Amino acid sequence: MGPGDLSESGLRDHVFPLFSRVLARQPGEIYLANHSLGRPMDAVEDDVREGLAHWYAELGDAWDAWMDEVSGFRARIASLIGCARPDAVVPKASVAQGLRAVLNSHPTAEPWTIVSTRGEFDSDDAVLKSYARRGRASVHWVEPDADGRFDADAIIQTIGAVCAGVSGPKLVLVSAVFFVSGQVLEGLERVIAAAHIHGAIVVIDAYHAAGAMPVEFDALGADFMVGGSYKYTRGGPGACWLAIHERHLRDAGPTHEETLATLDTGWFALADPFSYARSEDAPRAAGGDAWLEATPAILPFYQARSGLELTLAIGIERLSAYNRKQQDVLVAALAEHGVRPINDHPRGAYVPIGAPDGPPAVRSLAEQGVDVDARPCPSGNRWIVRFCPDLLTTRDELERAAEIARGVLA
Ligand SMILES: Cc1ncc(COP(=O)(O)O)c(C=O)c1O
16 A cells, blocks of 8 residues: 555555455445454454464474464554563453453452542443452542543542552553543543552553554553453454553562562463473563463464554554544534534544434444444433444445434434
């Protein structure tokens, strides 16, 4: 395609052919659920077959190639999120698994004091509530305003009010981009700074940021970040990650008494797993490998390869700029039909539109060939229907989707 801005004609010539299978799926369907499940490249099947072929041909020796694939995944995610050390990216099967690894990393059994928001994804919400029910955390939830928006200053105020004077472990969990409304949390740097002043560690849920817009993990300074491949990087389920800030990595490997050595562990986190040597203190590997667990699933990392390579090859700035243009086209077309998005502030990769009830609206749109989804607004007074274009979405599809939306959402 060459350098410069992306164009629909360039994408048609050079990128659409890489998606021939998924594009042949249902002629006429307008797929705008890319914020949920990203569309797979044709290459996914060959990549997964490659992983399996190592097993058939090499049996136990397949581990060399398999571990190279996992290392490739870690390096690609590190590059995607602005993290200098690939070993600081630890593969996880889900975001929930990454969050639990952090919650299980404090050297004392004292309960966590946690500040989070009502806008976190259901997985994070369920994990925090489960820890709270067992008395292992007290969680202070920041509420949204009447429009369902979260304000960095309200989060900072809660951190100050809740964490001051607390001596036990403290943690702040927030999204970089909220999953229901697509709101970008402006002032995230200030939230991180306030948490650190009060001795709290910070976990950023970047699922709707990484792959959708530039992310600078090292520069941001958060202690941890979680995300995954299901959506914007087209990797399907199972290839998620936990990124750990360098300040928490120990080159000699952490001891069990040290801060933040997770109990979510297994033999792959040992200093020398294949020596099969046993010792009472089970020394951990150096750096991020100390956060690995046990024998990992391998095929999800093959499955995630092509989408990440495409994202990195095109470049996140170009992808995100093209997505903005598509959103502008969609918003303008919706306006012509009397439909307005609910969030005019900086937002992630999709256009959110309010609806009194989500499921019937989504069903009606689906019957007319528009594939979107809806989630209840955290302020509790309505639903939000999410429209997310991707590289394969044409201008004509956006205009047709807006016309169809008129009958359902205007
Ligand atoms: C913000 C956010 N975090 C996490 C997830 C996925 O969580 P998990 O990997 O635990 O299923 C999603 C999925 O939709 C999400 O939107």
